[in-house]
Amino acid sequence: MDPGPETPRGGVEAVDRALVLLTCFRDGATSLGLAELADRSGLNKSTILRICVSLLRRGFLERGEDGRYRIGPALWRLGACYRDALQLPSTLRPELHRLCEDIGETASFYVRDGDTRLCLFREEPARAIRHTLQEGASLPLSYGATALVLRAFGPAWDPNLDDIRQAGHAITRGARDPDVAAVAVPVQRQATLLGALALSGPVHRFDAQQVEHMIRVLKQSADRIVA
């Protein structure tokens, strides 16, 4: 949580600290005690307590009966506001569902978020063995099929990714997890990249023939989404 050797100065210190506190809730840490917060944020306990009064009052935090802190409902509301601002087509979620049902693998939609990628939506099939991921999960841009697509079709021009731009899709096998494979295509509206659409699942269900089929279906979906 340490902001680095030299924080780029500017801004309001107290606000910064509050945001650091909120950001402590990640990697599955859905509830935190005061000591854990102090530990993760590096802030003085009394400082945290004071800031939490404000966060609690405005619904940005909640307290369980055990006294532990949790993220509050205001953040769900604002999260929805983020999604609304993206003005994504309403066809996105239905298309994901359709992809997931047709192919029988997890379908997901990622957007770029600075130097990470953010899973906005996902649909999982009802199969026993499937790729599980959470909406809201934040992953690095350094690996993964959606990461490649977001980088290849994003604003910055990386010559290493010419082949992906050429092909119009990206495939990875075991990039993040040795058992997981994924295929991704860009979703573009008038030459601007909205995000990446992907199918992911166990690597053994992604042979050449199936992957080819997935790419075809993914591209059709991407087209329908922005149609």
Add this chain to the structure above:
Amino acid sequence: MDPGPETPRGGVEAVDRALVLLTCFRDGATSLGLAELADRSGLNKSTILRICVSLLRRGFLERGEDGRYRIGPALWRLGACYRDALQLPSTLRPELHRLCEDIGETASFYVRDGDTRLCLFREEPARAIRHTLQEGASLPLSYGATALVLRAFGPAWDPNLDDIRQAGHAITRGARDPDVAAVAVPVQRQATLLGALALSGPVHRFDAQQVEHMIRVLKQSADRIVA
């Protein structure tokens, strides 16, 4: 945005102001300029500018090319964290989908959020005429079928709602909007209320017979969700 005649004291002023700023994004206001923010929040422009530096740095706000502010991706991530903390059964979303398909009306799930209710999930049917609402929408507890259920089965015991507790469901016709009707049932896990499950649509499609059918299906869904 005025916190009332006398803010309940305590907390950190700068943090409070930052949260007020974020809360300005609602009612479909997905992007705001500095002047609008100043207007809505009642804060001095220079104060806002200073606070925004922190919010921008941490990804809680974004700036469009037009210079306007929008909610940032960090809030989507945290919104997901709120949902995770509720530990809602993974069966919820599929059940909503099933309800929506079987009945052909909008299916939604609400939780209590202080003195309002918050739409966590919703599924809309593909019909031309349907009830449209947004995930993340915040509505009052004073009217609506889900509001009645959340109040009737929540912690505070309101004797006016005995009949709803008795019946195990609530029905409203034209409570919020004269054209909209809704039926809602509680979702309870070991006697604690998780939220309210509802079907809503145009009032003319909610005659006595259909409503009875919906109630039956809703209760089955609620049971399956917590099974």
Add this chain to the structure above:
DNA sequence: GGCTTGCGTTTCGCCTGGCGAAACGTCATC
């Protein structure tokens, strides 16, 4: 062109909000 209006941004001296070490109360555990 000149005037006006609205916007975002920057400045700066003054003052108070809030920082944090330390002390405290309260549970568990040994």
Add this chain to the structure above:
DNA sequence: GATGACGTTTCGCCAGGCGAAACGCAAGCC
């Protein structure tokens, strides 16, 4: 009853940041 971990409260000191005002810019108007 000693120890440790935790959440909470206190309080004196001081720098963080408040906000009126000034500024620069672009668009609209006569």
